[in-house]
Amino acid sequence: MKLAIGNDHSAVEMKKEIKKYLEDKGIEVIDVGTNSTESFNYPISGYKVGKMVANGEVDGGVLICGTGVGISLAANKVKGVRACVCSEPYSARMSKQHNNSNIIAFGARVIGVETAKMIVDEWLNAKYEGGRHQVRVDMLTEIEQTQGLKVVDEQGQ
Ligand code: RB5
Secondary structure, three states, rough: OOEEEEEEHHHHHHHHHHHHHHOOOOEEEEEEEOOOOOOOOOHHHHEEEEEEEEOOOOOOEEEEEOOOHHHHHHHHOOOOOOOEEOOHHHHHHHHHHHHOOEEEEEEEOOOHHHHHHHHHHHHHHHHOOOOOOHHHHHHHHHHHOOOOOOOOOOOOO
């Protein structure tokens, strides 16, 4: 398995710990984040990881900024990305099972590194369930691709 990881200045230490944690499991990790605590604009890392995931260069991505919010918003602007910010493991697992998330994000100023490891584990171990969830994930893709949603727009709502 190959993952991309990205971060901003607020998450350098957590990024290093999570990267090592993943590598110790035998996962190849491509680090596109900053290793400096100088101010760094999170959209750069979010975009880079988003592109790598969308292009299929990696199997998934991990993004960390202060809250996980900005960096996931950046990744979600790339077509094909479903980046989910999670502060606890349950949402991380469900984001894969129900939403087929391909990037997990969290905040270095929000959670501790042990919770971050649990989040990553739940996300990695979870499997997308498909079935009824595919209809909904397809709707997400439809909005992304067309800036519309037929089931709503055809009703003139
Ligand atoms: C940086 O100060 C902070 O805004 C950033 O890490 C992140 O939390 C943005 O969403």
